[in-house]
Amino acid sequence: MKDRRNYMRGLGLYALVLGVIYVSLGLTEFILGFFDMFLGGAPLSCLWIPVDLFGGFSAFVIGLTYLAAVRLLKGEYESISYVLVATMLSTVFGVLYVLIFLANGLSAYLSGEEWSWIVDLARPEIWLFISSTPLAYSTWSTARKPG
Amino acid sequence: MSRIREVLGEDPEIVLAERRYDWISKVLPKVMRGARPITLSDLLDKALLDKYLGIPIFLALWWALFRFTFDVSAPFSDLIDMFFSRLGEAVEPALGGGVLSSLIADGLLGGLGSVLVFIPPIFFLFFGLSILEDSGYLARAAFVVDKILYKLGLHGRSFIPMLLGFGCNIPGVMACRTIDREEDRLLTIIVNPLMSCSARLPVYVLISSAVLGGYAAAGIYSMYIMGIGLAIAMALLFRRVIPYFRGRRSAFIMELPLYTVPTLRSTILHMWERGVLFLKKAGTVIFIGVLVVWALSSFPWGAGLEESYIGMLGRALEPLFRPLGFDWRGAVALFFGFIAKEIVVGTFGVIFGAGGEASEEEIADVIRSENIFTPLTGYAFMAFTLIYIPCVATVGVIYRETNSWKWTLFTVLYELLLAYFTAFLIVSVGHLLGFS
Structure with missing residues (x-):
């Protein structure tokens, strides 16, 4: 019983860390995107922080979903549902950005144009998705167990 | 009852x-x-139907769907584009000049080819929608949005026909039969065409990639959100203003299906069932529409584009669309878009392909270089395309389902006025904010 409680706490801590990173990233992307779209340009340019209004919103939502699982720290099993959905969203966006990376590469190959692959690959959501896979594995296998 | x-x-x-x-x-x-x-479905529902997170999660997933539709399908569109360009290059010299050469190069390869380039984004959209539907999530989306609709005084069951409208407005309008109360059913029918069907997607992709640069995907996404927002706003307005729609709403009871992992086979099957309708349409209505546009743009034979019949028609329509920043080419494309929205792109293909086959990229280049649309007027054009009546077939289905010319005509007219007003508002507010 105590082991299970500690296990839940571990999952909660993992989710909390990912939630804080996603929320910070999402807010930054969103604010930069807003500046770029409505105020004539982003005030900051960094390879690892995309200027993406709606992408930032999505990362923010993923972060909030992770943070909603905070009750796991108290051992509340049902809060695992937020981790399930957050890891699912992480996977959707991680895979999406990998597919966009591949599609841009194929487009560049077909047109013979130059392709800055590092920009596509530096999308932090891809790396956050990879970082969340151990958590995804643990939560999904826990949730699938009957009872 | x-x-x-x-x-x-x-x-x-x-x-x-x-x-x-x-x-x-x-x-x-x-x-x-x-x-x-506690089942896995219970756990997923707790988060996906959450009071605060339910709608943001829905919007995030919708954004993922549009990035998938727009960005991931791009190289496949490039391949079709290259095929038509190469075909044009090979065919044109062999045919020499004359009417037949122009018909094949400008009409078929330029017009129909420019529409067929959009097969990949349409199929990708349906692939993504099928995954959402087969997994059981789309039913949850209706449930989540119902909470807002109910607070706004609308009928929650309306959202399912509205979701179907994302694929095609015809089944969307027909699905309104599931709504018991006649007033609710009619209200849902007349706002359903505001949901952005797949036929509008080629217009968004063409215009946004031509003028919105890095914000092309965001521009397309905003059209879908605008469609949902306007449908809710108009339903609310009609309920308040038109006495016929007042009264008590009927209940929205929905049994949510269990979540399932969609199989590749069923997803591809659903994608094909819906996507093949676009192919059939391309072979019939769009084909005929593009031929009409080609004939009007080529005759009197030998006259320049501006002196052709389509030029004359465009010039007659231009004053009406000038306040929105559209020139005669935009006006004439919207005019033919009444038949089917894909013909808007086909019209641009014929007009800009005059004298040679035009690839999607070449049409986008012409739109940019000849300043046909600025980012602002291009966005207004996309909004106009979203709002005014989707196609002749939808008008026919609205008549069949309402059995009333009065409501059919009302739908056509209010959508035209709303399209004009919204596009004008976008251009005016945009100018005030300093956008070009």
């Missing part, structure tokens, strides 16, 4: 559902021992 409602003092559907679940909850403890185990 009204007598039953009077006796029960509540909607019979609600009473029946309540009694059914009462009975289930009485029987369950007698046949089951211990606490009911």
Whole structure:
């Protein structure tokens, strides 16, 4: 019983860390995107922080979903549902950005144009998705167990 | 039915559902021992139907769908584009000059080819929608949005036909038959065409990639959100303003399906069933429409584009669209878009392909270089395309489902006025904010 409680706490801590990173990233992307779209340009340019209004919103939502699982720290099993959905969203966006990376590469190959692959690959959501896979594995296998 | 409602003092559907679940909850403890185990579906529902996170999650997933549709399909569109360009280069010199050469190069390869380039984004959109539907999530999306609709005084069941409208407005309008109350059904029918069907997607992709640069995907996404927003706003307005729509809403009771992992086979099958309609349309309505546009743009034979019949028509329409920043080419494309939205792109293909086959990229280049649309007027053009009546076939279905010319004509007229007003508002506010 105590082991299970500690296990839940571990999952909660993992989710909390990912939630804080996603929320910070999402807010930054969103604010930069807003500046770029409505105020004539982003005030900051960094390879690892995309200027993406709606992408930032999505990362923010993923972060909030992770943070909603905070009750796991108290051992509340049902809060695992937020981790399930957050890891699912992480996977959707991680895979999406990998597919966009591949599609841009194929487009560049077909047109013979130059392709800055590092920009596509530096999308932090891809790396956050990879970082969340151990958590995804643990939560999904826990949730699938009957009872 | 009204007598039953009077006796029960509540909607019979609600009473029946309540009694059914009462009975289930009485029987369950007698046949089951211990606490009911929490299933995976229960856990997923807790987060996906969350009071605060439900709608943001829906919007995030919708954004992922549009990035998938727009960005991931791009190289496949490039391949089709290259095919038509190479075909044009090979065919044109062999045919020499004359009417037949122009018909094949400008009409078929330029016009129809420019529409067929959009097969990949349409199929990708349907692939993504099928995954959402087969997994059981789309039903949850309707449930989540119902909470807002209900607070706004609208009918929650309306959202399912509205979601179907994302694929095509015809099944969307027909699905309104599931709504019991006649007033609710009619209201949902007349706002359904505001949901952005797949036929509008080629217009968005072409215009946004031409003028919105890095914000092309965001521009397309905003069209879909604008469609939902306007449908809700108009339904609300009609309910308040038109006495016929006032009154009590009928209940929205929905049994949510269990979540399932969609199989590749069923997803591809669903994508094909819906996508093939676009291919059939391309071979019939769009084909004929593009030929009409080609004929009007080529005759009187030998005259320049501006002196052709289409040029004359465009010039006659231009003053109407000038306040929105559209020139005669934009006006004439919208005019033919009445037949089917894909013809808007086909018209641009014929007009800009005059004298040679035009690839999607070349058409986008012409739109940029000749300043046909600025980012602002291009966005207004996309909004106009979203809002005014989707196609002749939808008008026919609205008539069949309402059995009233009055409501059919009302739908066409209010959508035209709303399209004009919205596009004008975008251009005016945009200018005030300093956008070009």
